[in-house]
Amino acid sequence: MASVTLQGLSKVYDGSAKPSLDHLDLEISDGEFLVLVGPSGCGKSTALKLIGGLEDPSGGDVFIGEQRVTDFESRDRDIAMVFQSYALYPHMSVFDNIAFPLQIAKVDKAEISKRVQSVAETLHLTAFLNQRPGRLSGGQRQRVAMGRAIIRQPSVFLMDEPLSNLDAKLRVKMRSEIAQIQRRLDVTTIYVTHDQVEAMTMGDRVAIMREGVLQQVATPDDLYRKPANTFVASFIGSPPMNLFRASLSGTGDKQVTLGDQTLTIAPESIEAYPGISAHTGEVVLGIRPEDIEDADLSPDTRAGDTITAEIAHLESLGADHMVHLALEAEQVHVGDQPQDQVETPLGPTSGGLCICRFSPRSKARSGDRVRARIATDNLHFFDPATGGALNQ
Numbered sequence: 196m197a198s199v200t201l202q203g204l205s206k207v208y209d210g211s212a213k214p215s216l217d218h219l220d221l222e223i224s225d226g227e228f229l230v231l232v233g234p235s236g237c238g239k240s241t242a243l244k245l246i247g248g249l250e251d252p253s254g255g256d257v258f259i260g261e262q263r264v265t266d267f268e269s270r271d272r273d274i275a276m277v278f279q280s281y282a283l284y285p286h287m288s289v290f291d292n293i294a295f296p297l298q299i300a301k302v303d304k305a306e307i308s309k310r311v312q313s314v315a316e317t318l319h320l321t322a323f324l325n326q327r328p329g330r331l332s333g334g335q336r337q338r339v340a341m342g343r344a345i346i347r348q349p350s351v352f353l354m355d356e357p358l359s360n361l362d363a364k365l366r367v368k369m370r371s372e373i374a375q376i377q378r379r380l381d382v383t384t385i386y387v388t389h390d391q392v393e394a395m396t397m398g399d400r401v402a403i404m405r406e407g408v409l410q411q412v413a414t415p416d417d418l419y420r421k422p423a424n425t426f427v428a429s430f431i432g433s434p435p436m437n438l439f440r441a442s443l444s445g446t447g448d449k450q451v452t453l454g455d456q457t458l459t460i461a462p463e464s465i466e467a468y469p470g471i472s473a474h475t476g477e478v479v480l481g482i483r484p485e486d487i488e489d490a491d492l493s494p495d496t497r498a499g500d501t502i503t504a505e506i507a508h509l510e511s512l513g514a515d516h517m518v519h520l521a522l523e524a525e526q527v528h529v530g531d532q533p534q535d536q537v538e539t540p541l542g543p544t545s546g547g548l549c550i551c552r553f554s555p556r557s558k559a560r561s562g563d564r565v566r567a568r569i570a571t572d573n574l575h576f577f578d579p580a581t582g583g584a585l586n587q
């Protein structure tokens with residue numbers, strides 16, 4: 196077991212104008228489960244390949260424990276990798292597939308047998324050891340690939356979207372199994388996914404990347420509660436945080452005006468975003484869908500914590516009603532790439548849609564004009580020029 200330290204790790208592929216990985220600094224502690232997440236092409240696999248020694252960096256260093264391994268061959272790094280395409284040997288039994296790394300290393304036969312049995316028990320594969328992989332389900336095959344990785348008892352696991360070939364239900368099952376196995380083995384793990392739910396449920400910490408650049412690394416809870424910028428704010432959470440251009444006013448009591456509606460900001464939001472206390476003028480206001488409720492269901496609403504708007508569209512999901520409120524305010528869209536943050540190309544009278552997660556007890560229907568109660572103690576504020584959180 197060991198920590199992994201990345202210092203200024205960069206990669207510019209031959210013939211490429213810009214870096215696929217741009218000065219990544221990251222410390223993953225011994226036994227930690229770190230998830231690397233971000234949209235397609237943001238450099239996740241590149242980072243993993245550099246750590247595993249499958250690609251050479253253009254700059255920066257990789258340390259495993261105290262040791263600088265930047266120039267080490269992949270096989271000398273004491274790392275095991277599991278990829279999306281798990282490439283089992285079809286003509287070999289499950290036993291031999293799992294045992295393969297030990298057979299290569301010329302480990303004693305009795306020892307191999309003991310370790311394969313133990314790994315098979317951990318992964319619930321004992322009953323399949325004599326079968327060929329072709330007769331296994333997707334999830335079972337994925338576990339065989341895991342078995343082949345963990346049998347060597349490496350210092351570090353690298354996993355690149357290992358569940359993306361599985362159907363949705365199996366993915367949910369396997370993600371908790373992998374998380375449990377990792378905790379039991381206590382091996383430092385770096386796990387790549389583009390799925391924010393997978394990231395949030397599996398990681399001790401989650402590192403979010405965009406265009407080769409690390410945006411934020413934090414616990415799932417901190418990412419959700421204190422996103423560093425509008426990109427992280429809209430990447431984490433489903434449906435994503437609503438982002439609107441708004442303006443701040445007031446000195447002691449602070450207000451935020453969103454189109455033709457004004458909210459009074461609760462002290463908790465000012466504490467979380469101290470940058471707003473001295474700030475007046477334009478901001479990007481963030482409101483999570485789960486922080487908006489039908490005001491008719493909240494007996495203690497005040498004037499400063501409600502907005503009134505028409506329901507443009509309502510989706511009933513059983514446990515929730517997803518309500519799309521038409522607001523006379525300019526919506527901010529954050530795309531995968533920094534240049535995608537564009538102003539909505541709509542006239543000044545057109546507005547945006549604010550998604551709210553209403554309780555199914557709400558009687559509101561599509562086309563109704565409703566009062567919605569906003570949790571003003573959980574508002575988020577960002578700089579409209581940079582997208583950075585006003586939390587300093």
Ligand SMILES: Nc1ncnc2c1ncn2[C@@H]1O[C@H](COP(=O)(O)OP(=O)(O)OP(=O)(O)O)[C@@H](O)[C@H]1O
Nearest residue numbers: 208209211215234235236237238239240241242389
């Ligand atoms: N061998 C290569 N040669 C040139 N460019 C590459 C190479 N591999 C990756 N890239 C580029 O580097 C960028 C990052 O790619 P990478 O595979 O790391 O992204 P990713 O985050 O893993 O995406 P995905 O979620 O789609 O797997 C992309 O723009 C990609 O086109």
Ligand SMILES: [Mg+2]
Nearest residue numbers: 239240241355
């Ligand atoms: Mg990838």
